[in-house]
Amino acid sequence: MAKILIDERECDVAEGTTILKAAESAGLQIPHLCYHKAFMPEGSCRMCLVEIEGLPKLELACSTQVRDGMKVSTKSESVIEARKGVLECLLADHPIDCPICDKAGECKLQDYYEEYGLFESEFNEEKEKRQKKIEIGKNLLHDQERCVLCRRCVRFLDEVTKTRELGVFQRGVHAEVATYDGILVDNNYSGNLAELCPVGAITDKDFRFKTRTWFLQSRESICTLCSRGCNIYVESHQGFSRFSLPKRVYRIQTRENQMINGFWICDKGRYDYSYLDQERLDKIVVNNSEDPQSWQEITSIVAGEIGRLFHMKRSSHIGLILQSWLSNEELFLIDKIFRNDINIGKISFLDPPEESSDDFLLTAERTPNRRGAKEIGFDLQPADWEKFLEDVDLLFVFASPIKGDTDFSPLKAALDKIEKTVLFASHNHEINSLFDMVLPMSLIAEKGGSLTNIVGSVQGFSPALDAPGNCKPAWQFLVDLAKKLMINFDFYNQFSSPESIREVMKKEIPYFREEHE
Amino acid sequence: MSPELTDQTKKKIEEIASRYASKEAALLPVLHLVQHEKGFISQQEEKQVAHLLNIKPIKVKEVVTFYTMFNQKEVGKYHIQVCSNLSCSLLGSESLIDHLKNKLGIEIGETTSDKKFTLMTVECLGACEQAPCMMINFDYFGNLDKEKIDNILDNLE
Numbered sequence: 001m002a003k004i005l006i007d008e009r010e011c012d013v014a015e016g017t018t019i020l021k022a023a024e025s026a027g028l029q030i031p032h033l034c035y036h037k038a039f040m041p042e043g044s045c046r047m048c049l050v051e052i053e054g055l056p057k058l059e060l061a062c063s064t065q066v067r068d069g070m071k072v073s074t075k076s077e078s079v080i081e082a083r084k085g086v087l088e089c090l091l092a093d094h095p096i097d098c099p100i101c102d103k104a105g106e107c108k109l110q111d112y113y114e115e116y117g118l119f120e121s122e123f124n125e126e127k128e129k130r131q132k133k134i135e136i137g138k139n140l141l142h143d144q145e146r147c148v149l150c151r152r153c154v155r156f157l158d159e160v161t162k163t164r165e166l167g168v169f170q171r172g173v174h175a176e177v178a179t180y181d182g183i184l185v186d187n188n189y190s191g192n193l194a195e196l197c198p199v200g201a202i203t204d205k206d207f208r209f210k211t212r213t214w215f216l217q218s219r220e221s222i223c224t225l226c227s228r229g230c231n232i233y234v235e236s237h238q239g240f241s242r243f244s245l246p247k248r249v250y251r252i253q254t255r256e257n258q259m260i261n262g263f264w265i266c267d268k269g270r271y272d273y274s275y276l277d278q279e280r281l282d283k284i285v286v287n288n289s290e291d292p293q294s295w296q297e298i299t300s301i302v303a304g305e306i307g308r309l310f311h312m313k314r315s316s317h318i319g320l321i322l323q324s325w326l327s328n329e330e331l332f333l334i335d336k337i338f339r340n341d342i343n344i345g346k347i348s349f350l351d352p353p354e355e356s357s358d359d360f361l362l363t364a365e366r367t368p369n370r371r372g373a374k375e376i377g378f379d380l381q382p383a384d385w386e387k388f389l390e391d392v393d394l395l396f397v398f399a400s401p402i403k404g405d406t407d408f409s410p411l412k413a414a415l416d417k418i419e420k421t422v423l424f425a426s427h428n429h430e431i432n433s434l435f436d437m438v439l440p441m442s443l444i445a446e447k448g449g450s451l452t453n454i455v456g457s458v459q460g461f462s463p464a465l466d467a468p469g470n471c472k473p474a475w476q477f478l479v480d481l482a483k484k485l486m487i488n489f490d491f492y493n494q495f496s497s498p499e500s501i502r503e504v505m506k507k508e509i510p511y512f513r514e515e516h517e
Numbered sequence: 518m519s520p521e522l523t524d525q526t527k528k529k530i531e532e533i534a535s536r537y538a539s540k541e542a543a544l545l546p547v548l549h550l551v552q553h554e555k556g557f558i559s560q561q562e563e564k565q566v567a568h569l570l571n572i573k574p575i576k577v578k579e580v581v582t583f584y585t586m587f588n589q590k591e592v593g594k595y596h597i598q599v600c601s602n603l604s605c606s607l608l609g610s611e612s613l614i615d616h617l618k619n620k621l622g623i624e625i626g627e628t629t630s631d632k633k634f635t636l637m638t639v640e641c642l643g644a645c646e647q648a649p650c651m652m653i654n655f656d657y658f659g660n661l662d663k664e665k666i667d668n669i670l671d672n673l674e
Contacts, residue, residue, distance in 0.1 A: 167575040169582040180575035181560065 002068040007075055019072055020048055020061040030074050031083065031112050033090075033198045034150035035062040038263045039159060045090075045150055047112065049082045050074050058082050080116065087117040093128055093173070094199075095145040103200030105213035109148065128173065136166065136178070137185030139205050139271065140193055144176050147201035153177060153193045160264065161187045177201070188358050191270040192263075195253055206271055207251050211237055216250060219464035222451055223252070223269040224325065224444045226357075227365035229453030230254070230261035230269055234276070234445050234464035247277040248465060260457060266362045275402050276445055279428045282469025285438040295472060295480070298439065303484035305394055305420055310342050310487075318344040319392035319418075321411070322378070323400050324351055324367040326474055327449030328458065328512065329501040331369070331376050333478040341487045346392065348383035349373065352405040363454050366405065368444065372452030375511040389414035394422075397435070398474070401426040401443055424474060440471040447473035449498040458516045460502075475501060522565050526554050530569050540570040544580055548587055557588040585639065592635040593628045595673055598652045601638040604645035609662075613649055614638060616663050620670065634670075 002015050004022060011026040018041065023030050033045035041063035048061040053071035058078060073079060090109065098104040130144035149168060154177065157164045165185040169178055179185070185193065194204035216235040223230040233255050236248040252273050254265045283290050284298055309318055320338050322331070338344045354364040370380055389395070389411070395418050400406040408431045415421050415434045423435040432438045444451070446467040450460045467473070475498055482492035495501050506512045522530075529550055534543040547570065551562050558566075558581050560574075567574035581587045588596075599605075599614050614636075618624060621634050628635040644650045647659020651666075658669055 164573045164575055167579045169579060171583045180578055 002066045002070070004066045004068070004070040004072065006072045013066055015066070015068075017066050018062060019050060019052075019059075019064050019066055019070075022066050023061065023072070023074060028074060030061045031108075031116060032062055033108055033112075033148055034152065036152055036155075036196065036263075039152070039155045042151055042155070045148060046086045047083065049079060049086070051076045051079050083112075083116040084119055087113055088119060088122075090148055091117070091121070092123045094148070095127065095132075095143075097146070100209075101146065101200040102203045102208055102213075103146075103197070107200060108198040130176070134178070135184065136202070137190045137193070139190055139267065140185055141203050141205060141208065142177065143201050143203065146199050147177055148199055149175055149177070150198060151177075152196045152198065153202055156189075156193060156196055157185065157187075160192075161189050163187050188266045188268065188362060189264055189360070191267045192254065192265070204251070211250050218253070220255060220462065221445050221464040222368070222459055222461045223265060224368040224451070225269050225272055225366065226266075226361075226363045227368055227370055227454040228261065228361050228363050229368060229451055229457065229459050230265045230361060231257040231459075232265055232269065234273075236465055247274075249273050249276045260453065260459070261361055264361065266358065266360070268362055275427070276443060276465065279403065280468050280471075281425050281428050281432070281438065281440045282471055283440060284470055285432065287436055288433055295470070295477070298437070299477065299480045299484055302422060302437075303481055306342060306481075307485060309394055310485075314393065315342045316345045317391055317393040318342065319346040319388065319395045320344060321348055321350050321395070321397040322373070323398050323406065324349065324365075324369040324373045324380070325400060325444070326369060326373075326398060327444070327447070327498065328369065328372040328376065328452055329449045329498045329505060330474045330478060331373050331378065332501060332505045332509070333475060333482065333495075335376050335378070336488075336491075337478060337482050337485070341482070341485070346388060347378065348388055349378065349380045350382055350397075350406060350408070350411075351380070352400055352402070353407070365454060366402075367400075368453070369451045371454055371456055372450075372458070375452060375456075376509060385410035385414070389418065393419045395420070396422045397424065398441075399423055399425040399427075399429065399431070403427060403429060424477075426471070439477070440469060441477075442467040442471045442473040446471065447475070447498070449473075449475060450502060452516070456511075456516055458512060460499075473498075522551065522554070522562070526551065527569060530566070534570060541572050541576070544570060544572070544577065545584075548577070548581060552587060557591050559589065591628070591632075593632050595633060595653050596635050596637070598637045598639045598642070600640075600642045600644075600648070600650055602641040604641075605649040608648045610649040613651075613661055613663065613666060616666060620667070633673075 001012050003012055006023050006026055006028055009026050011022055013022040020030050030048045032048040034042040043060050043063045049058040050061045051073040052059050098110055132143045132145055134142045136142040154166050154168060157166055165179055165183055166177055167180060168175055170176060193202045215237050218233045218235045221232050221234045223232045233253040234249055235251050235253060237245055237250055239245045252270050254263060256263050284293050286293055309315055352366045355366055357364040373380060421435045422437045424439050424441050425432055426441045426443050445464045448462045450458050452458050479492055479495045483489055530547050533546050534540045537543045547566055548558060551566060552558055563577040564574045567577045599610060601610055617636055621629055621636060623629055623636055625636055625638055642650055642652055644657060644659055649661050650659040
């Protein structure tokens with residue numbers, strides 16, 4: 001261990017720690033552009049200069065390791081002067097086109113100018129003119145004028161994807177980031193580059209000129225497009241009072257979790273978010289009519305149907321088809337209600353087929369909670385549907401939110417013959433019209449709960465968006481339904497939130513105790 | 518398109534690479550060798566060198582474009598590099614460069630149509646004591662004036 005003093009603040013850090021990391025552990029931020037936790041220090045931007053007692057020159061905080069007894073100042077006059085100088089040089093070769101830059105509002109260069117710059121420009125010369133809209137990837141554009149040559153993008157492609165589509169060519173004032181021989185950045189992690197870029201040099205075509213970053217509300221969530229469970233931020237726009245916007249979600253950003261996804265998310269998780277807004281089902285539909293009907297009425301009707309068959313000892317004629325888009329808590333409730341209490345005996349999963357994994361984060365499974373379903377005790381093998389539906393009188397189906405993801409054709413022929421069919425759906429879909437009752441469901445991003453990812457990590461999540469219209473989280477409906485059924489009222493009456501369900505689930509299923517979180 | 522690297526060159530590259538712990542470390546000496554043999558390093562050579570050293574061609578281009586001593590396109594038989602930095606400028610290199618342009622009928626960075634001369638400027642040849650100075654291929658010429666330059670060029674084959 002080394003004992004060092006940073007701005008009069010004592011910190012004990014491991015030998016070999018860099019000054020920048022030591023300062024961060026002591027709650028002191030040192031400005032930096034090229035340094036990123038995911039990579040080795042680069043030392044090219046010079047923003048992190050600090051003063052070390054006894055040394056004649058300022059040193060780089062990102063790459064200088066601490067020594068016992070070191071006294072570091074991050075706020076001395078010479079440090080502040082140096083930062084100004086570095087910023088002045090960076091900005092002399094920068095277009096300062098913040099008003100039309102997508103990065104504005106979350107740009108490090110902009111922030112640091114506010115924090116450490118605030119000088120009058122003495123640069124009277126003509127600025128270097130460079131290309132401002134070069135296609136460098138399927139989703140990416142590059143602005144050479146804004147680039148500060150931190151090489152974060154190059155290092156990402158070198159170390160993380162190992163595809164190395166970008167390089168820095170030429171040197172000095174002519175240095176520029178570019179592709180080689182017309183090969184564009186085209187890997188499943190390309191979107192990370194726009195987020196990794198500390199300035200607005202690499203921008204995302206999907207987000208380009210769509211909105212300003214300061215209008216976005218960033219809320220924590222978990223990606224549900226495969227079973228990795230990458231940690232994300234869902235960034236949405238609340239709209240303006242004078243006019244509403246056609247959508248809520250404008251982008252998905254990564255959220256660091258070293259146990260799951262590190263610093264990155266894949267392009268599927270980043271760009272395939274339109275399902276959150278498009279074609280949403282937000283009304284209760286009964287017999288193809290949207291005539292207003294309350295959840296209370298619907299719950300009574302459904303409970304009545306189940307109760308009727310249950311009391312006639314015909315529970316075995318109730319069928320339930322699930323998808324692993326449901327949370328652990330919801331699957332736990334389904335297990336309790338339909339298997340324990342009513343013992344329907346006919347439960348099967350109809351998940352979308354597996355697709356190829358990319359051997360990094362994206363898994364072959366295209367639903368988020370197959371592992372959770374397995375740990376709760378469900379059999380995930382799809383049934384022989386003809387046999388499954390043969391003598392079903394009452395059928396419940398939970399549908400996938402992604403259009404065309406799941407093949408519902410094995411069900412279609414049988415639906416007509418079943419007395420009563422109920423679909424829980426989040427989206428408008430051609431199969432909806434084949435059901436007697438279609439109930440609007442909240443998505444994972446609109447409710448709370450937990451998911452178990454492919455390697456068995458249980459991750460909790462909270463709503464990142466408000467549920468549209470009359471959508472309800474499945475857990476809420478299941479609790480209401482169970483209470484209406486009056487089979488085990490006291491057990492279900494204790495559930496007022498996903499957390500309360502999880503507490504009980506932890507007691508009943510050893511797998512969900514803390515160690516998997 | 519220039520011809521492929523000869524087997525002999527490839528063998529030399531292997532030999533140079535074998536002196537280093539990693540093949541990538543041999544990049545600079547290998548590029549010097551290729552330039553010596555071929556006169557310049559184009560994309561084709563970048564790819565061949567990358568293949569032989571088992572690295573990505575983009576890394577070779579980064580190095581080739583960083584160092585001004587690597588030529589990316591064909592240069593004339595005589596590669597004239599005139600210093601345009603401080604000491605030489607103070608002692609009149611600007612007018613010498615103009616003289617060379619007029620004499621050869623080319624701009625900086627260009628090659629005469631008979632492929633005999635290429636004219637370039639460089640930032641300091643490390644020979645300020647002989648300013649103004651220039652290099653022709655690997656030979657230094659200092660304390661230049663117009664007559665001296667005429668004399669030197671006229672004596673080149």
